[in-house]
Amino acid sequence: MPKILIVEDDQFFRQSLAIELKKFGQVFQVGSLPEALKALDTALPHVALIDLNLTDNKQSFEGLEVITRAKEHGVLPIVMTSHDSPEVIQQAFERGCAHYFAKADVQDNLQHHLGRLLKSIEADDFERMLKERFLTSDRYLLNQLNQIKNLALVDDTRLLITGPSGVGKTLAAKLAHDLWNEKAPFVHLNLSELPENLIESELFGHKKGSFTGATSDKVGLLSKADGGTLFLDEIGTVPLNIQKKLLKAIEEKSFTPVGGTEVIKSNFRLISATCDDLAGLIERGEFRVDFYFRIKGIEVTISPLKSRRNDIIPLLNFFVAKSAKKIAFSQEALDILEQYEWPGNVREIEGYIKEAIASARGLVQAKDLPKRILGNAAPTPVFQETGLLTQKIRSFIKEHGLPNLVKAIENEAFEEAYDQTNGKVNEITRELQLSKSMYYRIQNDWKAIKDDQYVQ
Amino acid sequence: MSSELHDLRNLLVRLKSIYKITLSENVDLSQDFDETLNKLKEFIEKKAES
Numbered sequence: 001m002p003k004i005l006i007v008e009d010d011q012f013f014r015q016s017l018a019i020e021l022k023k024f025g026q027v028f029q030v031g032s033l034p035e036a037l038k039a040l041d042t043a044l045p046h047v048a049l050i051d052l053n054l055t056d057n058k059q060s061f062e063g064l065e066v067i068t069r070a071k072e073h074g075v076l077p078i079v080m081t082s083h084d085s086p087e088v089i090q091q092a093f094e095r096g097c098a099h100y101f102a103k104a105d106v107q108d109n110l111q112h113h114l115g116r117l118l119k120s121i122e123a124d125d126f127e128r129m130l131k132e133r134f135l136t137s138d139r140y141l142l143n144q145l146n147q148i149k150n151l152a153l154v155d156d157t158r159l160l161i162t163g164p165s166g167v168g169k170t171l172a173a174k175l176a177h178d179l180w181n182e183k184a185p186f187v188h189l190n191l192s193e194l195p196e197n198l199i200e201s202e203l204f205g206h207k208k209g210s211f212t213g214a215t216s217d218k219v220g221l222l223s224k225a226d227g228g229t230l231f232l233d234e235i236g237t238v239p240l241n242i243q244k245k246l247l248k249a250i251e252e253k254s255f256t257p258v259g260g261t262e263v264i265k266s267n268f269r270l271i272s273a274t275c276d277d278l279a280g281l282i283e284r285g286e287f288r289v290d291f292y293f294r295i296k297g298i299e300v301t302i303s304p305l306k307s308r309r310n311d312i313i314p315l316l317n318f319f320v321a322k323s324a325k326k327i328a329f330s331q332e333a334l335d336i337l338e339q340y341e342w343p344g345n346v347r348e349i350e351g352y353i354k355e356a357i358a359s360a361r362g363l364v365q366a367k368d369l370p371k372r373i374l375g376n377a378a379p380t381p382v383f384q385e386t387g388l389l390t391q392k393i394r395s396f397i398k399e400h401g402l403p404n405l406v407k408a409i410e411n412e413a414f415e416e417a418y419d420q421t422n423g424k425v426n427e428i429t430r431e432l433q434l435s436k437s438m439y440y441r442i443q444n445d446w447k448a449i450k451d452d453q454y455v456q
Numbered sequence: 457m458s459s460e461l462h463d464l465r466n467l468l469v470r471l472k473s474i475y476k477i478t479l480s481e482n483v484d485l486s487q488d489f490d491e492t493l494n495k496l497k498e499f500i501e502k503k504a505e506s
Contacts, residue, residue: 010466010470010473012473012474012485012488013469013470015473015477016472016473016474016476016477017473019476020476058459082462082469083462102465103466104465104472107469107472
């Protein structure tokens, strides 16, 4: 949700604008230069609507200073004023004002002027949130995670998150939940941590005396998730008989507790996660195919760290920054850490940093690294980047296959050319040396991905 | 002229803002509305005299 700062000394105009803008995002209002400068620091807005004249002195233009400071903070400055002096407007643009509107025009055509702009900020904001939460710059992973945004728009959709252990599946589940409704209950259960005989009772609840040890009534997680999200981690470990009962509960939005007769209603969104190969489990008869299709909905795959090595160093830095004690790594140590496979993924990085901080004094050198990392780091000569195949490309092919690599490259190159040429077909085909038929094929693929990313 | 135009525009924008707030927030701003309206009247009268 975009954060909008209104800098305007007329309290009535400010307030009426705030009422309208609440539809588009979170609104902050201030009426003077000092308040504006403080709000830029504390509210961290995306966009600032700035009146140029903030005092009774008609010849002073404090708003110009706000524009400069907004630019320094990475905030988009938009000027709204009733002052027509071309000199002042020119100064506003020289300081980096992105748009200029007359106040009366903003008042009458707010939706027309700002609606689209704020919507585009919202889309950028989502991408920024993804990057911040996952600390990733990996285009493939960002595209996968972008699908989650579509889920927030509908009420009854299921999400299946796949990927190896430690990649952040819970983080993705929480993201999906927060985007939909962060105030609703988020109930998380890791099924692999429970003995089989307790799973049913944990999920559906039980009545007192229904089995040995059931000394009182227990409310199940399905009830607790009513109106919110039930996140079932390691769904591949659910026993077949419980899969059947869960399937019925999902379809009918109701269930019966263990040992009970009353039907309890619960309306929840289901997010499942697994590091198992569910198709393999189905083949072996260990997972019900009807249950699989019921939980699948949208499937998001979070790739392991070894296939997105560019994320390793930012993740290391992130966990170091989170710690009270600071350490640094020599370049040689960083090279080795970047080449290490990290089979435990992000969780392993977090664990390693805790280990390193506990034992290191200041600078961590290659010789200080644990044996498992020194022994397992991919030998550098094998990955010398002499041809077109870089380490990142090799990892991508290993993880997703060559056809997906070709597609990803086509889409990235197309997007870049599209942005550079403002979408002019002739320039794109010339730039990328494409025939018209190739252009339309790639454009269709690219458009499909974009439509998936941002449902308007 | 440009200063007067500036004042006039600000008064009109303020009047409309008060009207909008009154409609959407259900608050009584009649005093502020009257004050702004009077300023507008004064402005017009002054203009008519000159």
